Amino acid sequence: MDFKVADLSLAAFGRKEIQLAEHEMPGLMAVREEYAAAQPLAGAKIMGSLHMTIQTAVLIETLVALGAEVRWVSCNIFSTQDHAAAAVVVGPEGTPEDPKGVPVFAWKGETLEEYWWCTEQALLWPGGGGPNMILDDGGDATLLVHKGAEYEKAGAVPSASEDDPEEWGVILELLRRTVTPEGHWTKVAAGIKGVTEETTTGVHRLYEMFKNGTLLFPAINVNDSVTKSKFDNKYGCRHSVIDGLNRATDVLIGGKVALVAGYGDVGKGCADALRGQGARVIITEIDPICALQAAMDGFQVATLDEVVGSVDIFVTTTGNFNIITADHMAQMKHNAIVSNIGHFDNEIDMAGLARIPGIEKTEVKPQVHTWRFPDGKQIIVLAEGRLMNLGCATGHPSFVMSNSFTNQVIAQIELFTKTDDYPIGVYVLPKHLDEKVARLHLDALGVKLTKLTKAQAEYIGVDVEGPYKSDHYRY
Numbered sequence: 001m002d003f004k005v006a007d008l009s010l011a012a013f014g015r016k017e018i019q020l021a022e023h024e025m026p027g028l029m030a031v032r033e034e035y036a037a038a039q040p041l042a043g044a045k046i047m048g049s050l051h052m053t054i055q056t057a058v059l060i061e062t063l064v065a066l067g068a069e070v071r072w073v074s075c076n077i078f079s080t081q082d083h084a085a086a087a088v089v090v091g092p093e094g095t096p097e098d099p100k101g102v103p104v105f106a107w108k109g110e111t112l113e114e115y116w117w118c119t120e121q122a123l124l125w126p127g128g129g130g131p132n133m134i135l136d137d138g139g140d141a142t143l144l145v146h147k148g149a150e151y152e153k154a155g156a157v158p159s160a161s162e163d164d165p166e167e168w169g170v171i172l173e174l175l176r177r178t179v180t181p182e183g184h185w186t187k188v189a190a191g192i193k194g195v196t197e198e199t200t201t202g203v204h205r206l207y208e209m210f211k212n213g214t215l216l217f218p219a220i221n222v223n224d225s226v227t228k229s230k231f232d233n234k235y236g237c238r239h240s241v242i243d244g245l246n247r248a249t250d251v252l253i254g255g256k257v258a259l260v261a262g263y264g265d266v267g268k269g270c271a272d273a274l275r276g277q278g279a280r281v282i283i284t285e286i287d288p289i290c291a292l293q294a295a296m297d298g299f300q301v302a303t304l305d306e307v308v309g310s311v312d313i314f315v316t317t318t319g320n321f322n323i324i325t326a327d328h329m330a331q332m333k334h335n336a337i338v339s340n341i342g343h344f345d346n347e348i349d350m351a352g353l354a355r356i357p358g359i360e361k362t363e364v365k366p367q368v369h370t371w372r373f374p375d376g377k378q379i380i381v382l383a384e385g386r387l388m389n390l391g392c393a394t395g396h397p398s399f400v401m402s403n404s405f406t407n408q409v410i411a412q413i414e415l416f417t418k419t420d421d422y423p424i425g426v427y428v429l430p431k432h433l434d435e436k437v438a439r440l441h442l443d444a445l446g447v448k449l450t451k452l453t454k455a456q457a458e459y460i461g462v463d464v465e466g467p468y469k470s471d472h473y474r475y
C-alpha cells in the first residue's frame with residue numbers, strides 16, 4: 001500500500017483518539033450499522049481531499065465500512081493531525097510495521113509542491129486509472145482533474161503569468177508533467193461519477209463551472225444541507241470560540257465587554273456563548289434583519305466606532321474584510337483581545353497594524369501575539385487574525401463534524417448508487433435526507449420525537465414521515 005505521512009509510530013495515539021471521537025460521532029456510527037449489510041459503496045473508489053483530522057479519520061473508516069476503496073489527502077497544508085493520518089494508514093487491524101488501513105498522503109506543514117503531489121498521488125489508483133468518486137473540501141481535487149482534462153483537450157499547458165499566485169505556477173508545473181497525448185486526465189475525469197463538496201468555497205467553484213459549461217460530472221453541495229452549515233456555523237462556533245479564547249488566554253470572560261461583529265449563524269453562536277460566560281455582549285451589523293434579531297435577542301447593537309474604546313474582547317464573524325482596522329486597534333483598551341472566527345483571514349487589518357510606526361510585535365506563545373503601540377498600550381491578537389478556533393483550538397468538536405460528515409456519506413451513497421438520477425449539475429441533498437441526518441443524531445442526545453397523526457399530517461399537508469418543511473424554510 002502506498003502512502004506518505006509524517007510518522008507511523010503516532011498511530012496508537014491516533015487510534016485512541018479515533019475511538020473517543022466515534023463515541024461523539026453517532027451519525028457516522030449509525031450509518032455504519034444501517035448500511036453494513038447492504039455495502040452500498042462496494043465498487044466505489046473514493047478520492048478524498050479534506051482536512052486529515054481525527055474526525056475525518058472516522059469519516060474515512062465509515063466509507064470503508066460501507067464497502068468503498070479510499071485514498072486521502074488534506075485540503076490545507078497545515079490542517080493535518082499527524083497522529084490521525086498515521087492511524088488511518090495503519091488501520092484498526094494493522095501495525096506500523098504492517099499497515100492495513102487506507103492510503104493517506106498528508107502531513108502538517110506541507111509545501112505547496114508537496115500538497116499538489118499528494119493530491120496527484122491520491123488520484124492515481126494502483127493498477128492504473130483513477131477514482132470513480134471525489135469527496136472534496138474547497139474544490140482542489142475537482143480543480144486538478146478539470147484543468148488536466150482541459151489542457152489535454154487544448155493540447156497544451158499554459159505558463160503562469162507574473163501576477164498569478166505562486167500556487168497556480170505549482171499546479172501548472174504538475175500538469176505539464178502529467179498531461180499526456182493519450183489523455184491521462186481526460187480518462188480520470190471520464191471515470192468519475194460525481195463529487196460531493198463540503199464547503200462554500202468549493203460549492204462556489206462548482207456553480208461557476210456549471211454556469212460556464214465546463215463541469216464534467218455531477219456534484220452534490222453538502223455545504224447547504226441545514227444539518228451541515230447551521231451546525232458548523234452556529235453550534236460549532238458556539239463551542240469553539242470559547243475553546244479558542246480559553247486555550248489562548250486565561251481571560252475571565254464573565255464581567256467583561258465582548259463585541260461580536262456580525263450576527264449571522266456564526267455571530268449568533270458566538271454571542272450566545274459569550275453571554276453564557278457572563279460577558280456583556282455588543283453586536284455590530286450592517287443588515288437590518290440581523291440587527292433586529294440581535295436586538296430582539298437582548299443584545300446592544302452599536303457601531304464599532306462608538307464602543308471600540310470600552311470593549312475587552314473582539315470577535316469578527318462577518319466573512320467580509322477590514323472589519324477591524326489599524327485605527328480601531330489604536331483606540332482599543334490596554335490588553336484588549338482581538339480575534340477572528342469568520343470565513344476568511346482578512347477581517348482584521350493585520351497589514352495595516354504592522355505598518356504603524358514604532359509598533360512592536362511579540363510572540364507570547366504560538367498563535368498569541370501582543371502588539372505594543374508607541375504610547376505603551378498593547379493589544380493581544382489571536383492566530384494572527386486568521387481563524388482563531390483553528391489556530392488556537394481544534395476547530396469544531398466531533399459531534400458537530402458528525403453532522404457534516406454524515407451528510408457527506410449519504411451524499412456519496414446517493415451519487416454513487418443513483419448516478420442516472422443526477423445529470424451534470426450541482427444539487428443539494430433532498431430534505432428527507434437532511435432530516436435523516438438529524439434523526440441519526442437524536443438517540444445519542446436522548447431526544448424523543450413526537451409523531452404526527454395522519455390527520456395532523458394531512459392538516460399541514462405533509463407526510464407523517466416528512467419532509468416537514470418546504471425547501472425555502474429558514475430554520
Ligand SMILES: O=C(Nc1ccc2nc(N3CCOCC3)sc2c1)c1ccc(CN2C(=O)C=NC2=O)cc1
Nearest residue numbers: 051053055056076078079390391394395396397401
Ligand atoms: O484549517 C483547518 N485547520 C488548520 C489548523 C492549523 C493551521 N495552522 C495554520 N497556520 C497558518 C500559517 O501559519 C502557521 C499556522 S492554518 C491552519 C488550519 C481546519 C479546518 C476545518 C476542519 C474541520 N474539522 C475537523 O475535521 C474537526 N474539527 C473541525 O473543525 C479542520 C481543520
